[in-house]
Amino acid sequence: MKRKFFSELALALALFTISGCNAEEPVNITPGSKKILIAVFSYTGNTRQAAQAIQRKTGGTLIEIEPETPYSQDYQAVVKQGKEEVDSGFLPKLKTKAANIRDYDVIFVGSPIWWYTIAPPVASFLHDHDLSGKTVVPFFTHGGYGIGHSLKDIRKYAPGAVLAGEFELDRDSLKEMDARITKWLKEIGVGQMTGNKQTSLIRTTDSIQDIVNHPAFRDFGRRLLPWDDDRNYDVPLDQVATLLPYHSNVKPAEAAASLNRLIGDANAGKTVFYDIYTEQEKTAVPAKRNTGLFFYRGEPGAPFAVVNPGGGFVYVGSFHEGFPYAAEISRKGYNAFVLKYRTGGGQYAVEDLAAALKFIFQNADELGVGTKHYSLWGSSAGARMAAFIGSSGLFPKPAAVVMAYTGQSEFTRNDPPTFSVVGSEDRIANPAAVEHRAQEMKRAGIDVEFHRFRNVGHGFGSGRGTGAEGWIGEAVKFWEKHIL
Ligand SMILES: Cc1cc2nc3c(=O)[nH]c(=O)nc-3n(C[C@H](O)[C@H](O)[C@H](O)COP(=O)(O)O)c2cc1C
Structure with a gap:
């Protein structure tokens, strides 16, 4: 069974190519926070x-x-x-x-x-x-x-x-x-103050290095980051937008709040990170050490979502399109995972998403998640991953796929119900093409909800403060419609 799974996956991956994105978008920087x-x-x-x-x-x-x-x-x-x-x-x-x-x-x-x-x-x-x-x-x-x-x-x-x-x-x-x-x-992870020292919660004035070294993230802190080496360690979180060139509307406070949610769970003794590959697999392919699942717990036994951030397969924008989404989804009672996948090409990313799903399905009881009616979420490059695996037939069909701003045009009749969003000013994913795909899918009898937000560009994340604000809540409602 295991062998069949991997040979099917290998075949699917061989047929699948994904190109990276390469345009820049303006970024917003929220001023630093204090205490x-x-x-x-x-x-x-x-x-x-x-x-x-x-x-x-x-x-x-x-x-x-x-x-x-x-x-x-x-x-x-x-x-x-x-x-x-x-x-x-x-x-x-x-x-x-x-x-x-x-x-x-x-x-x-x-x-x-x-x-x-x-x-x-x-x-x-x-x-x-x-x-x-x-x-x-x-x-x-x-x-x-x-x-x-x-x-x-x-x-x-x-x-x-x-x-x-x-x-x-x-x-x-x-x-x-x-x-x-x-x-x-x-x-809840607020350390005792001695003199004027900081609490153990992340603040936007903390550096990337402070986050990586946070005690709650011991052994896997680096996998929170968009990249896999120690460049830009001195950059404070409130300037992280400068390091996410394919993204816009980056909200450092939102990132900090969602990291603090993980810290709270870790301090309460809950596991917040899982490896998806075995030691043997990581020894064979060392880049697999750069992967894993961050876990935002919802109600025990509730369906789960896997969130795949974007970054053109060059980096993984979890700070912007991963942790904040998962925090919001879990606030609504669902279990949510954020996947840190390998960069360097869509084929690695999709293989990692498949490994992540296999891990979740095999360990659902221990994780406390329901395997029925799960959903796959992705933004930009991550949306391609979600759509691909969602229609691959390698796993039970998800109840919904949620896609943000991706230029993917293909689909199959087997595609799951799909929620799709794009900004009207997107220069990377052509809004007309995104809308066309949605219409074609509807014509093929698939339930699709599509939104085009005015005056919004590529990579808007949660969209807070823009015309796209609230879309994650709407996507959850769409998913719920298919949790029968
Ligand atoms: C208008 C009012 C309504 C209250 N309603 C409740 C209540 O629903 N349940 C309860 O346990 N205590 C209730 N209390 C008691 C207060 O919650 C309690 O005494 C509290 O500690 C007061 O806090 P404070 O000293 O900061 O005002 C009420 C008190 C007031 C004045």
Whole structure:
């Protein structure tokens, strides 16, 4: 069976050639980020106390969230007013806005629980600030009835943020606050501050070398990178766009937030990286050491997605088209892998994707992923990989293939349902050709959803801040349509 698999793959690869991309696109660089922000609303002082403990332990900047009209000193009156405000979704005006929120990567947001959710001033704070791509770390105090639907509401008011593991403390545990906060910070990967040192979360001012050497990425840190040697190690993450010439709209904060999600899981003792080749295979072909799967866990047993970043088979743009996508897909409850594949030609990349799928199928139970209704995602060169394997018949047919901006024109009648996006200003993948393929596939009876985004070029990644923003969520919905 194994032999048949590989001979079929070899045959398929022999028939398959992929050319690299070679045009440049303008890049956007988000300004560097600085340290940690702790924003807290507190009516009777408990949550403020927690915020102060977090401040002492992280060295972050503490700000108070204050409504323009202060709440009355009459507790019972506030309990009643709080209910009315929560029930009506009222967003009180705040005294001030945090002026320099863009400078922060990690924002702790503290709230007392009011009627099973966050207090309205905290909802206003989340609503008033753009927290896209930021790591938001919620913490709560409450009277013993739990945090209710607070996390769902935080997601609603800060849809683009990456949520880190929350902290809660009830009335009876207030005296254990300090020890509990220390333990929690360790679990989510925020190291204790000594003097003015950084936390163990990645910030956009960290260099590529800092990321590679991060303790959570021991033994495989290099495989996070677009390339396989140690060039550009001094470049800070906030200038990584200069190293991704086929990409645009690169968001360093988004990359940092998605790396921090992996760090949180690693600190909680979860495996976040898997080799796809055996030692024997790597000895025979040393370049196979440059491959592997990063794992963003969703619900146990949920279907999985494999995300293939692009880079013209010259580099692998996981920072831009890999980790941020996987973080978003896993936030929706699905398991998501990012494939680091070999560069140098499509045939190696496709062989690596096949090896990755074989690994996932063989180890699904241990990984905790469902093998039915999986999806293959790819951007640019990565989309060619996804489309090729998706229709190859080498594996069970995926429930969906998600393709971003690739000029691939061929397809077969056997192609899976396909979600396809392109920017109208793409100079690498011709938008008309992408649309033509989608139409032809539809004509052949394949379910296809196609989007052409105006004023967007090649390599836009998640598209945050452009007309393409939100496409990943739409692609997940398309996939869900085919999870029967
Ligand atoms: C308007 C209001 C609503 C509340 N609703 C809840 C609740 O739904 N569940 C709960 O456990 N505690 C509830 N409490 C208690 C507070 O969450 C708890 O005392 C909290 O620690 C107060 O934090 P603070 O001192 O930072 O204001 C409520 C308190 C107020 C004033």
